[in-house]
Amino acid sequence: MAEKTPRKHRIAVIGGGPGGYEAALRGAELGAEVTLVEHHGVGGNAVLTDVVPSKTLISAAEVASHMATAGELGVQFFARDDKDRPLRPDIAVNFTKLNQRIRRLAQKQSDDMLASLKRAGVTVVQGRGRLDGPNTVIVDSGPKSKEFDHIEADTIIVSVGASPRELPSAKPDGERILTWKQLYSLTEMPEHLIVVGSGVTGAEFASAYRLLGSEVTLISSRDRVLPGEDADAADVIEEVFKRNGMNVVSGQRAEKVVREGEEVVATLSDGREIRGSHCLMAVGSIPNTKSIGLESAGVELTDSGHIVVNRVARTSVPNIYAAGDCTSFFPLASVASAQGRAAVFHALGDEVRPINLRNVASNVFTYPEIATVGWQQAAVEDGTRQGRVAKFPLEQNPRAKMQEFKDGFVKIVAGNDLGTIIGAVVVAPRASELILPLSLAIEQRLTVDQFARAWAAYPSLSGSIVDLARSMHMPQE
Ligand SMILES: Cc1cc2nc3c(=O)[nH]c(=O)nc-3n(C[C@H](O)[C@H](O)[C@H](O)COP(=O)(O)OP(=O)(O)OC[C@H]3O[C@@H](n4cnc5c(N)ncnc54)[C@H](O)[C@@H]3O)c2cc1C
Numbered sequence: 001m002a003e004k005t006p007r008k009h010r011i012a013v014i015g016g017g018p019g020g021y022e023a024a025l026r027g028a029e030l031g032a033e034v035t036l037v038e039h040h041g042v043g044g045n046a047v048l049t050d051v052v053p054s055k056t057l058i059s060a061a062e063v064a065s066h067m068a069t070a071g072e073l074g075v076q077f078f079a080r081d082d083k084d085r086p087l088r089p090d091i092a093v094n095f096t097k098l099n100q101r102i103r104r105l106a107q108k109q110s111d112d113m114l115a116s117l118k119r120a121g122v123t124v125v126q127g128r129g130r131l132d133g134p135n136t137v138i139v140d141s142g143p144k145s146k147e148f149d150h151i152e153a154d155t156i157i158v159s160v161g162a163s164p165r166e167l168p169s170a171k172p173d174g175e176r177i178l179t180w181k182q183l184y185s186l187t188e189m190p191e192h193l194i195v196v197g198s199g200v201t202g203a204e205f206a207s208a209y210r211l212l213g214s215e216v217t218l219i220s221s222r223d224r225v226l227p228g229e230d231a232d233a234a235d236v237i238e239e240v241f242k243r244n245g246m247n248v249v250s251g252q253r254a255e256k257v258v259r260e261g262e263e264v265v266a267t268l269s270d271g272r273e274i275r276g277s278h279c280l281m282a283v284g285s286i287p288n289t290k291s292i293g294l295e296s297a298g299v300e301l302t303d304s305g306h307i308v309v310n311r312v313a314r315t316s317v318p319n320i321y322a323a324g325d326c327t328s329f330f331p332l333a334s335v336a337s338a339q340g341r342a343a344v345f346h347a348l349g350d351e352v353r354p355i356n357l358r359n360v361a362s363n364v365f366t367y368p369e370i371a372t373v374g375w376q377q378a379a380v381e382d383g384t385r386q387g388r389v390a391k392f393p394l395e396q397n398p399r400a401k402m403q404e405f406k407d408g409f410v411k412i413v414a415g416n417d418l419g420t421i422i423g424a425v426v427v428a429p430r431a432s433e434l435i436l437p438l439s440l441a442i443e444q445r446l447t448v449d450q451f452a453r454a455w456a457a458y459p460s461l462s463g464s465i466v467d468l469a470r471s472m473h474m475p476q477e
């Protein structure tokens with residue numbers, strides 16, 4: 001008798017950003033038959049328009065900043081005039097080249113990801129997907145692709161991301177009033193960029209464009225920039241912004257942004273007008289969950305349109321999972337990937353660890369950067385968590401002195417009992433590279449004393465973290 005081949009578990013994924021990509025790849029690796037529907041490009045917004053382009057732009061801004069401050073370390077650039085006298089050259093940014101590099105790098109990463117999916121055996125379908133009940137995805141891929149119109153699946157993973165929020169009174173025109181996705185088609189540096197919104201997106205672009213040489217006005221509806229971050233960290237960034245010549249307007253909403261010829265005019269809540277050459281609208285995002293059949297399939301959404309998921313990314317319909325910015329979890333690429341993994345592992349019965357949002361590390365890529373993990377000082381102050389907070393200024397660190405890093409600090413939040421590390425903030429250049437030992441400490445429930453036993457190289461910025469942990473030792477009574 002011929003052996004019966006077990007039918008493969010069929011997974012359909014809608015959206016190829018970090019959430020959908022990870023789900024598709026891991027699903028195929030675990031032996032499922034996976035179809036991924038993506039209507040733009042694999043890698044999603046993260047790779048094509050959001051994370052990768054913005055961080056590539058920021059890399060260039062960082063270099064421009066190092067060049068501008070090199071003189072403080074005794075390194076000078078000069079050219080000679082016709083009488084052989086040294087001239088100090090200006091730093092010039094070739095904006096067309098910069099944006100071309102950004103787009104090329106993003107496309108290459110998207111191509112590499114598509115190749116990985118294909119190697120793993122994932123079927124990638126280009127088109128717009130929507131649910132038709134809990135087991136079918138319909139793909140609108142244009143008149144030629146009838147064969148993929150219906151995908152039957154045992155498990156569906158929705159990872160459709162989010163889109164920039166648009167204000168009716170400040171409609172992006174793609175030329176002068178822009179969303180963050182439209183910045184990379186500019187061929188000239190904005191002479192004066194008005195940034196509306198001082199969340200992470202607004203702060204990162206304001207920081208980068210200022211370092212690249214644009215005049216920048218940052219309109220913040222709150223009392224301080226980066227309202228979601230540690231207050232001390234946000235204060236440092238705001239001070240650096242102002243010192244670098246950025247115009248920070250606090251406590252004002254942009255009620256309206258209009259174009260007047262070659263200018264943009266932002267009208268503030270108090271009636272003041274700010275004129276610039278370009279305006280970046282960074283006022284948040286809305287999930288792409290409309291009209292894709294979620295409600296009729298029985299999937300529960302929040303009032304804001306986000307998909308309600310549990311810690312293994314399962315929605316209110318048992319065989320439908322969701323990952324990434326379309327869900328009620330943190331809108332971070334790392335979280336989207338973790339949800340994508342959790343979804344397929346759970347659906348396919350593999351080992352799965354429910355996601356603990358409390359321990360997610362994140363980073364704001366301003367200059368300096370702000371990296372954060374775990375419980376924050378605000379939670380100790382408002383009584384949500386018991387604990388001790390200590391801070392070590394970067395300017396006392398020998399390596400920071402050598403490199404002329406004056407702005408920043410390391411902060412640790414530890415439990416009152418044994419001094420277990422429960423949270424941390426690092427404000428420093430490349431803080432994103434310094435947060436990992438603290439994440440590990442939190443994940444492994446290390447105490448400040450255990451952390452302080454680890455050796456840091458001397459001199460190093462990471463030495464500050466060990467010094468701070470050491471200073472938090474509490475002698476036994
Ligand atoms: C400017 C900016 C910078 C950021 N920087 C960082 C950072 O440094 N680090 C970090 O961790 N996070 C960062 N984020 C957040 C990060 O971009 C998101 O959390 C991440 O992109 C979410 O991934 P996702 O899987 O939800 O999908 P997305 O990356 O949003 O991709 C969703 C995909 O779904 C597709 N899609 C949508 N609807 C359909 C449909 N009906 N059918 C088929 N396909 C569909 C879209 O074309 C898109 O490709 C940043 C965000 C912004 C705006």
Ligand SMILES: NC(=O)c1ccc[n+]([C@@H]2O[C@H](COP(=O)([O-])OP(=O)(O)OC[C@H]3O[C@@H](n4cnc5c(N)ncnc54)[C@H](O)[C@@H]3O)[C@@H](O)[C@H]2O)c1
Binds near residue numbers: 227284
């Ligand atoms: N480095 C990173 O990891 C990174 C970078 C960018 C975004 N993100 C993710 O995206 C999330 C969203 O960040 P975001 O900054 O895009 O959105 P956000 O919603 O956090 O911030 C938007 C800000 O705009 C303000 N605003 C709204 N309307 C305004 C108006 N008319 N005038 C002035 N201000 C106005 C809001 O008060 C808010 O502070 C972040 O929490 C983060 O998870 C991550």
